Amino acid sequence: MTVRQRARDLGIPFDGETGPLNAITDVAGVEVGFTTLIDGDGALQIGKGPVRTGVTIIHPRGKDRAFDGVWAGRFSLNGNGEMTGVHWIDEAGAFSGPIAITNTHSVGLAHHGILRWMIAHPRFNAEAQLWMLPVSAETCDEYLNDINGQHVTEAHVLAACDSARPGPVAEGNVGGGTGMVCYEFKGGTGTASRRFTLGDETFTIGVLVQANFGKRHDLSVRGVPVGRHLTDNAVWGTAQNPDVQGSIIGIAITDAPLSAIQLQRVARRMGLGVGRTGSPSEDGSGDIFLAMSTHNDVCEKAGTSEAMLRYTVNAHINPLFLATVEATEEAIINALAAAETMTGQNGHTVHAINHDDLMAVMKQYGR
């Protein structure tokens, strides 16, 4: 697969300084893995395909450290979706284990598969891990994929867990993002990162999105109303698809020192990053965000009853908020830029955004 240019390389003028990879893996320790399932063509037969789906796995501290918790906070801008594990994240501000993102009707199986992987992990200790509460999230690929066939299997989840790596992250039609639609262009997986300074120390935040939301007319790229100019090949708004909008899952990881309650603040800013791309967060969308910090260990069952947590003094936190908004925005545009035209079930085709057309509109608006 040839890789399409990323949004920034096309000349779209983003703000801020990215990490070296402009990816969630710019945060030390983060590993990302994918299982991509593309199989069959033609008429939909539930259980037979065509299949256009997959699983994305993120290990916040890497595979080996799957049992070492991260601090976390979450926000649901519009809750027409699923992200498991949030009761404990709301309660304790922390969790452990890999995060899965897949299609809506495989989110339970992905949860099941994460547990299988953890139980088989060399560091699994049944005495210490009496129970586990995995994070599994989803967006809906029914337009291209035989979603009711539930084609993701345990083996697919285990493979994505095992294949996770640091380094560059594939974007577009990969993993859970395989069959996604974003602003009625082909969407999917996107990532970006920002470096920012709190006081005189520099940190990184990386964002990965599974972008599957938005109506064409609303698409805004760096303030330019792109969706009003690039009106061809929109998939909704037809008799058969009057008002389907999909969802976005956003995962942010930073190495900055943050408490759980501060991570809830970060998660809320991811919603503003989505807003920058034009969507008013529609009813049918599960716009759900999870923010984590790897800076502090999560002390859970230690012999000691107390532990220390380093946090950012709130008066200094604004650069992180801005970085979060920017990285989320860019990750979405990266998903659009990377995704390639795909034909799926019943011959449904979703077209990629044309880079030249996009840049022509940008130019028209002085960008």
Added chain:
Amino acid sequence: MTVRQRARDLGIPFDGETGPLNAITDVAGVEVGFTTLIDGDGALQIGKGPVRTGVTIIHPRGKDRAFDGVWAGRFSLNGNGEMTGVHWIDEAGAFSGPIAITNTHSVGLAHHGILRWMIAHPRFNAEAQLWMLPVSAETCDEYLNDINGQHVTEAHVLAACDSARPGPVAEGNVGGGTGMVCYEFKGGTGTASRRFTLGDETFTIGVLVQANFGKRHDLSVRGVPVGRHLTDNAVWGTAQNPDVQGSIIGIAITDAPLSAIQLQRVARRMGLGVGRTGSPSEDGSGDIFLAMSTHNDVCEKAGTSEAMLRYTVNAHINPLFLATVEATEEAIINALAAAETMTGQNGHTVHAINHDDLMAVMKQYGR
């Protein structure tokens, strides 16, 4: 299996008027089904057993009407647990489909199984149900069950969905409640109901719990500190099990006219019902509650853009709140009363509460 006496039949003085069955099925339309898995003895081998687990299924409007939504609100008193589907419940105040309760490491598979069952349902319409967000909840049976063997299969979930019936509800060691421990006695499934009057109309609320929480010392039955007297055979507080507490999932359904925000209020009262049995809601417990009303239809995708909802004027709502607290409390005591002594993995035994001993303590305190 001989059925043990229910708490009320033992002479425990509960308040309020129950429905005819004193069960969640006193609310018209509600159907409950179970798959109970008991297999093997002796030393634990992950994947081989012993197995002491199952699945409980609740259809709020019955199997046939699985796609007809109910209004709902939820509350997490202590979120060390899982209940999927809550993002949309928080957002829309409604959901559809059966509710599953199982063990912690099968909650994803139960989610998956519910979808399988819905996709195969005669009324499933892929054009209308583009995506579904099932409710699957859990408590942890690791003390008796090979939880890491993940013994619940799709077939088990489908069977529980299909077996659901109106009428009397089995209690104790059945379904998801099979391997549960409550106040260090054998716990499991319990149910109760109350009739209450709003204005001059009478309604019913039914509660079903999967009771798996509490330390012996804290057990209080109708205000009597039973746990301080019945100290034999407690399972925690030992070197191997210093402070394990489990969880409680509470499901309430009423036919009273309630809005979504009012159902959140009802869910909070379920926490007070748990509190009446003595627990301070401990750290390791997932004390998560879901309250539903079947009174109003949920208008979702109709051709019409508006619908009417009947609600209770808040100034009249107190009898419902009291009924909720009482039914939750009684459902927990019913779980204790019904459950029978069980030996599970590695020879772990959890003893049932002895009815005579219980009533002797009650008598000592003037009850």
Added chain:
Amino acid sequence: MTVRQRARDLGIPFDGETGPLNAITDVAGVEVGFTTLIDGDGALQIGKGPVRTGVTIIHPRGKDRAFDGVWAGRFSLNGNGEMTGVHWIDEAGAFSGPIAITNTHSVGLAHHGILRWMIAHPRFNAEAQLWMLPVSAETCDEYLNDINGQHVTEAHVLAACDSARPGPVAEGNVGGGTGMVCYEFKGGTGTASRRFTLGDETFTIGVLVQANFGKRHDLSVRGVPVGRHLTDNAVWGTAQNPDVQGSIIGIAITDAPLSAIQLQRVARRMGLGVGRTGSPSEDGSGDIFLAMSTHNDVCEKAGTSEAMLRYTVNAHINPLFLATVEATEEAIINALAAAETMTGQNGHTVHAINHDDLMAVMKQYGR
């Protein structure tokens, strides 16, 4: 006072159809009143001035119907601020009485004054209104106003309550907005409205903001990075004012049929409207939003125990969400457009945005 042109009249290209006044008063029944306090010049003496502050009052159903509730939901995007009354709004999804917006250190007095006004209201009935829980909100005008002098009095609040009128709404340096700063330009009160269609019925949403937030560099007007071009006279970022950001209170009222939980959804969209103007919602900002619907009566203490509520079927709600984002965005830009340069305590001057300069930048970006 000459009235400056509104943003739309300057030629800024907003989307959507406004109501006749493009104001919160486009919703039938809404009345708005102001008390504006401008007094003194020169060096600050706490308690003596200079004074640059006031009170804004909104009667959602008009003065006469002050005891008739409205359905409501709220959202705090960043809670560095105050809006009283939210416990009951969260619980019941409704409240009654006027809404006050003033400066941070007068928010308690405004609460007190509302009660005085309600107790003296001809329709006040001490038997029926055993207690009242007013909504009083604030943003901070300390840069221009002797905020610690707490210059707002009961008489000022009563006057604003009494002066409220339907019809055109003053913007800029009026009422609670008198001393406000927005993106380091002079800010203050702004309003806008949108008409939108749910199914085949048309409704109106009106928004009023007290805009006192944002750093110059972040200001975006319809996607154009205006703040990077108009860099003169910024007030923060200096040694004395390193990172002060203020707040925004947003009040939305609609005549569309909505439940309480739907109004929470509307309130969240107001945050997206703020985001469209560029701010990442900074730490020092109290970005708090209240959304109301006047469509249904709120039945509170009636002899009857049940009432009916008309709601919008969620599948049809998107036009309202978009209208909310748009009206919030335009209300903020209207506040900027209307506010005039002001000099306050210690000679601090905050400059109005220059309309010609603004439109020159807009033109440069193809608008």
Added chain:
Amino acid sequence: MTVRQRARDLGIPFDGETGPLNAITDVAGVEVGFTTLIDGDGALQIGKGPVRTGVTIIHPRGKDRAFDGVWAGRFSLNGNGEMTGVHWIDEAGAFSGPIAITNTHSVGLAHHGILRWMIAHPRFNAEAQLWMLPVSAETCDEYLNDINGQHVTEAHVLAACDSARPGPVAEGNVGGGTGMVCYEFKGGTGTASRRFTLGDETFTIGVLVQANFGKRHDLSVRGVPVGRHLTDNAVWGTAQNPDVQGSIIGIAITDAPLSAIQLQRVARRMGLGVGRTGSPSEDGSGDIFLAMSTHNDVCEKAGTSEAMLRYTVNAHINPLFLATVEATEEAIINALAAAETMTGQNGHTVHAINHDDLMAVMKQYGR
């Protein structure tokens, strides 16, 4: 005023070990002050009295350290009430300044008065405290007090702030608790404390309540249904007072090391303490709880951008949860035990619980 015996001294069998004073002031640094207003008799004339109200002030770190923040979390079990300051507590998990508790129609004035007091504080620095967000809470004393006369003045608030002291805390008809009614007995201010051990360190939690809630029939004391036996002189349930229930404000302070999110957990347990006294948390009640920890400083505007926070490892936190439930329960019973019969506006009389009658019922139930 003769002081009535406290609940524990009557022989009511509470669990746990109290601090030396069994009061909120057992936590080092805490100071409590009261202004009690009792004036006039006979027929109600709004603005003239009779007056039965007051203000209670709590300085979590003492008067001198009013600008030093505490970590905090809150919970609203039933939000028919007011506690200001919660937006920032939800956002930052911290606040500074004294806490006021007064009557419902004086809560704004108390907010105003706290600011006056802070602005006049020797340590007030207008450059550092650009704005302040006080915590002011209330319960409703309309049955005894001319609440619509709004008799609390700034001077009363300042006096309560200044009069605050460490050491023993007055209970019953004092401060904001002066005119309160609890389970239809005379209620008011109550306090209690518990010592508890996390790991091998011992800490203290102190609770102060303003108890003004509950229907007689529901009153439970240590599990004994006292309210069903002591039925004389109940004030509600009559034609004029069919279903009025009041509220409870609960304030907890501990010296244990806790993060903000952990303090939210503590606040939720205060609701369980209320539940132990029998109430199902009725519709008319504002049952609102604030929990604070003084263990860690709150680093807000320091030159440094990072700070450290010591927290309790969750696996060790249960003794705190139990202590919170117990101290809240005992503080309520202490309010009942301490309050004396009072006659207020229009000759309304609320009777104190009779200690001998209470203990006779306790004995009947084996206590």
